[in-house]
Amino acid sequence: MSAAGMDHLNSTHRLTNQSDFSSLFTKQVLPSLYFVICIVGVSLNGVAAWIFFRVPSDSGLVVYLKNMVVADLLMLFSFPFRVAAQLGLGGWRLHVIICRYTAVLFFSSMYVGIFFMGLISLERYVKVVRHTSSSSCSCMSRLGGVSLLHVLQNACFAQGLALLTWSLFLLCFLPNAVLTSRPANEENWRHCKQLKTPLGLQWHRGSIIFSMALFWVTLLVLVFCYASIARHIYQSYRRVRRDSSNICRKSHCSIFSILVVFFICFVPYHVCRVPYTLMPESGFSQTSRYLLFQLKEGTLFLSALNVCLDPIIYFLMCGTFRESLLRKLSRKRRIRRIKTTAVTLSKT
Known part of the structure; x- marks a missing residue:
């Protein structure tokens, strides 16, 4: 690889590291x-x-x-x-x-x-x-x-x-x-803006x-x-x-x-x-x-x-939402109470 190419890769690597603020x-x-x-x-x-x-x-x-x-x-x-x-x-x-x-x-x-x-x-x-x-x-x-x-x-x-x-x-x-349609690779994926067209x-x-x-x-x-x-x-x-x-x-x-x-x-x-x-x-x-x-x-x-x-x-x-939720919760509690009572009676 040419020296110019190496310099480009090194500068890209430094930019990536500087922009990586993860913690x-x-x-x-x-x-x-x-x-x-x-x-x-x-x-x-x-x-x-x-x-x-x-x-x-x-x-x-x-x-x-x-x-x-x-x-x-x-x-x-x-x-x-x-x-x-x-x-x-x-x-x-x-x-x-x-x-x-x-x-x-x-x-x-x-x-x-x-x-x-x-x-x-x-x-x-x-x-x-x-x-x-x-x-x-x-x-x-x-x-x-x-x-x-x-x-x-x-x-x-x-x-x-x-x-x-x-x-x-x-x-x-x-x-x-x-x-956001520019080709993605392992070098430009960190920055979403680099994937965007002008x-x-x-x-x-x-x-x-x-x-x-x-x-x-x-x-x-x-x-x-x-x-x-x-x-x-x-x-x-x-x-x-x-x-x-x-x-x-x-x-x-x-x-x-x-x-x-x-x-x-x-x-x-x-x-x-x-x-x-x-x-x-x-x-x-x-x-x-x-x-x-x-x-x-x-x-x-x-x-x-x-x-x-x-x-x-x-x-x-929303009163309608609140009433519907409370009604469904009370219905579930009532059904659970009936099932518990039935189980208790069956054991006696």
């Missing part, structure tokens, strides 16, 4: 955590899907929650690939599969779930604040508030909006899989900007909705104390649950993602890059934890 945390701790939330998430979302898809889609809220279940199940599908890759299984070809397909599935499902959280919060805001406020205003204002509420809660409108949402995200994220790099950059903008807009919507509902509840409490406790409990359980899950799962990752995205163009030292990568991987795990926390939202927000 005990990413190679052993995170795979175990992902495995645990994969098992728990499949169990919880399997039960949620089993109950939800026996519930008629008779309101916008139910439609939005059902789509969140679908997004969580799709995200869960990508977990085994991530765990296997972090454990060093499958070789470089598995990493190529992750770059081209499962990472795209993971992030597209995550942002679909974020978007539906925003829609649910907006629907709750219109129901609790705008609808109640419009009842004490003029006829024109009342009609406007009620019509907006009816639109957001209408099942047909919600289904059409859900279809439009999935189509939009498919259009945004699917090209990231299609345009158009793929531009599309990837555009999808990052779109997803980051979507997150921050959704965060503003959630904060605005929760602050408005909290203020409305406080004002209602001051006016009619005896009626406010029930309103307070229902509204806080629903909107507050979404806000807590959103801040736990998604805010840390997106705060970390800003400097991480700018890292290639920045003057960060190698140590800073290493620490930032560890932080990014840790906060990304918090985003994945969303699949285990979303069922709490379903239970608190």
